[in-house]
Amino acid sequence: MTNQVLEVRGLVKRYGATTVLGGIDLTVAEHQVVTLIGSSGSGKSTLLRCVDLLEEIDDGRIFLDGTDVSDPRADAAAAQRRMAIVFQAFNLFPHLTALQNIALAPRVVHGVPAGEADERARELLRRVGLEGFAGAHPDRLSGGQQQRVAIARALAVRPRLLLLDEITSALDPELVGEVLQIVRELADGGMTILMATHEMGFARTVSDRVCFLDGGRVLEAGPPDQVLGKPVQERTRQFLARVIAAGRLG
Incomplete structure (x- = not known):
């Protein structure tokens, strides 16, 4: 079935x-x-x-x-x-780096330890081809890069x-x-x-x-x-x- x-x-x-x-x-x-x-x-x-x-x-x-x-x-x-949803607008927090945007929900909502959340965020950045942009804020990223970070952020909660x-x-x-x-x-x-x-x-x-x-x-x-x-x-x-x-x- x-x-x-x-x-x-x-x-x-x-x-x-x-x-x-x-x-x-x-x-x-x-x-x-x-x-x-x-x-x-x-x-x-x-x-x-x-x-x-x-x-x-x-x-x-x-x-x-x-x-x-x-x-x-x-x-x-x-x-x-x-569940996790990704919208048309990227909706990234402008004051947080790419890595911090991805690690935030696992830490705050799911109670994942900070070190583990950061490690998962780095893994996801590699997965979406942005391993070199962990410390970049959204305004330093192209639209496509921001959307890839948004997808990585959704995947971080293992939906x-x-x-x-x-x-x-x-x-x-x-x-x-x-x-x-x-x-x-x-x-x-x-x-x-x-x-x-x-x-x-x-x-x-x-x-x-x-x-x-x-x-x-x-x-x-x-x-x-x-x-x-x-x-x-x-x-x-x-x-x-x-x-x-x-x-x-x-």
Whole structure:
């Protein structure tokens, strides 16, 4: 039996009278990469924030390893410690070095001894190709380097589930590849990932499943070759045609 790390059932999220997520069903199995695609405003970022319990949901349930973490009686902080999210903006602390940014959460949130946290941070900096930048502050790093530090910071807490929210959208085109390469290596290494991206070529090569969101619903889902190559829904075909015209299919 496949081990489902994440299961979302009937998730509804409203902002006032506006329904942003209109009943999302989604699963991510262990070691899977599931990719969310769709136009801006389709609900991808909101879904990721709901999964990470950064947003209260209006209906539905979110299970992490079979535990209903959306239950008001659940320990949300404990669930959040088992996940990590990387946003479009790098959100690094400007007064801390790269190494200090990565080591902070393991020390403060997870109670890892300082020496062990620093050693793990150095290992992760090597992993993302930034071993020579441990003492650099964010303003001394390029956008791509800052995003790689942000990914390393997420990995420092050894997450059960990694959430990636359009992590290349704020980068100059020449910096996108270096960040996507890190994600590709994580996927190849068996990391369980739920991500939103506009990089369709990358999604096609790295994903186990692709979900097309439209109007706050999963309109189409399946293997990447099917959803991106032979979509069933006309709305999916329209979206991909615009992506191709913009040169993002890869």
